[in-house]
Amino acid sequence: MRGLVTKHRSVVLLALPLLLAGCAVSRVALGLGEGGEAGSISILDGKTDQEVAIVDKAGAVANVTGGSASVKTLDSAAFEAKYGDLLSGLPQAPRTFILYFKENSVEPTDESAALLSEIFAEIKRRPGADLEITGHTDTVGAADVNDTFSLRRAAEITSYLFAQGLDKTIVRIAGRGERELKEQTPDETPSAINRRVEVIVR
Amino acid sequence: MRHFLLGVLAAGLFTQPAWADIGRIKSASGNAAIERGGKLLPIRPGFVIETGDTLVTGPRGRAGATFVDNTRLSAGPGTRLTFRVFDYNDTTQSGRFVSVLKKGTVAVMSGRIARNDPQAMRVETPKNIFVLRRARAVLEVK
Numbered sequence: 001m002r003g004l005v006t007k008h009r010s011v012v013l014l015a016l017p018l019l020l021a022g023c024a025v026s027r028v029a030l031g032l033g034e035g036g037e038a039g040s041i042s043i044l045d046g047k048t049d050q051e052v053a054i055v056d057k058a059g060a061v062a063n064v065t066g067g068s069a070s071v072k073t074l075d076s077a078a079f080e081a082k083y084g085d086l087l088s089g090l091p092q093a094p095r096t097f098i099l100y101f102k103e104n105s106v107e108p109t110d111e112s113a114a115l116l117s118e119i120f121a122e123i124k125r126r127p128g129a130d131l132e133i134t135g136h137t138d139t140v141g142a143a144d145v146n147d148t149f150s151l152r153r154a155a156e157i158t159s160y161l162f163a164q165g166l167d168k169t170i171v172r173i174a175g176r177g178e179r180e181l182k183e184q185t186p187d188e189t190p191s192a193i194n195r196r197v198e199v200i201v202r
Numbered sequence: 203m204r205h206f207l208l209g210v211l212a213a214g215l216f217t218q219p220a221w222a223d224i225g226r227i228k229s230a231s232g233n234a235a236i237e238r239g240g241k242l243l244p245i246r247p248g249f250v251i252e253t254g255d256t257l258v259t260g261p262r263g264r265a266g267a268t269f270v271d272n273t274r275l276s277a278g279p280g281t282r283l284t285f286r287v288f289d290y291n292d293t294t295q296s297g298r299f300v301s302v303l304k305k306g307t308v309a310v311m312s313g314r315i316a317r318n319d320p321q322a323m324r325v326e327t328p329k330n331i332f333v334l335r336r337a338r339a340v341l342e343v344k
Contacts, residue, residue, distance in 0.1 A: 026303075026327040027342040034311070039337035046329045066329040083340045086309040089276040090338075091228035091266040093311075128228050128247025132270070134292075147293060170248075172223070172270060174292035202226070202268045 025065045029074075029083050032058040034093060043069060094132075094202040095122055098182075099157060101195060106156040116164060122201045123170075130170040130202050133158050138194035139178050139187045151175025157197045224288040225251040225269035232279070233260025256284040259306065273299060273313030273323070281306025286326075290315060300324045307342045310334065 033039050040056035045067045053069040055062050059079045062071045074082070097119050099112040108116075123129045135154030137146040154173045162168055183193040227236075227249040235242040236249065237256040243249075251257075251267060259265055259281045266276040271290050277283055282304040290297035296318040303325050312334045316323035323334040327343045 024329045025344045026330045026332070027340075027344070028332055029340040029342075031338045031340070033336060033338045037336070039312070039339075040335045041337050041339060042333040042335070044331040044333065046326065046331050049331070052330070064330050083309070086276060086278055086307060086340050087338065089229075089264060089266055089278075090309050090311050091268045091274045091276070093274070094268065094272050126228070128226050128249070130226050130248075130268075132292075151293075172292070176293060176295075179294070200272075202228075202272070 025063060027061065027063050028055060029061045029079065030055045030058060031079070031083065031087055032076075091202075092126065094200050097122075097199045097201070099197045099199060100192065101153070101197075106153060106160070108157070108160075116161070119161075119199055119201065120164075120166075123167075126201065130172070131166075132172050132174060132198075132200040132202070133161070134174045134176055134198045134200065136176050136180055136182070136194060136196050136198065137178050138191040139181070139185055139189050141188075143177055147175050147177035149175070150177050153195075154197055157199075161199075222252045223250050223270065224253055224285065224290070225267050225273075227251065227265060227267050229264070229266040229276075231264050232262035234258070234263040234265040234277075251285065253285060253288045256282060258282055269299070269313060271295065271297065271299070271314040273315065274311040276309045278307035278309075281308060283308055294318070296322065298322045300326065302326045303341055303343050304328065305343045307340060309338075309340045311338045312336055 028041055030038060030041060038056060038058040040054055042051055043053045043062060043064050045052050052064060052067055053062055053071055057073060059074045060071055061074055062069050097115050100109045102109055133154045135150035137150045154175055158171060158173050181194050183191050185191050227245045228247055230245045234245055235258050236245050237258050257265055257277055259277050259279055261279050263279055268274045284302040286302050287298055287300035295314040297315050299315045312323055316334050317336055320335045325332045325341055332341060
């Protein structure tokens, strides 16, 4: 009886890795990025966290299971035939609108005010659209003060857009302070180009 | 009794993080759903994704989503993909995004999290981890 139990258990132990192995092959296919660069993907063994391979060329396809990997490269036609369908199923890239303001004011310039109808049209064009409204400052003033100030400017344009009929449930606001200058300037430099709010429609 | 109540309160806090909204469904067809807390929720464009959600598609199901850091993905049929960790700071635009692909296929266009930290965007499969650095790629588990 004891022999039987042991034997039974060893069968189970043998079968378990085989069952797991049936669902363990992963594949990655690296496409060309939207800016034309391939980027890269590092592949790690899930058990040891050690790097097994890096793919960094467009068209590279790696088959991996744990610590072993094999990499081949497809030409663009073969890659497109195999993966083009899935990649073209990606949601549209977000679209950014930049709004500028009158000096020392939260009122948009005339050109920027004219963009508002385009923003609303873009929201309508995208099923399940959501918005990020992000404020930016120039380099005048302390960085942490500018963080707060940029968020305030974003909040102010947001309430302005709400008054124009924007759906309140689809908006996220952020303040980037002086981290993302549109025009590179030294510190403490006034810049109408940097004082802006970006409305990103996703 | 007091411990029981504390436990209930803590569970409530952990299941409802302060920033629940991590992304939105942009397309769904065939059989596609979000599994949350053991329940399958039907999805359509605009559905709000939360950390811990699992995107599930059936044999003819497909679904696309865009996240708040501009990461975009699209799941093919027969997929099970869990958004396990999503930490994101709107001001610095950096954070951490860990997904678990148990089976199926997913196309990914990385976003700000991957751009700002080459270690931060990960997809775990049963035996491997894929670290995405500004990549547009298809991942598959057979």
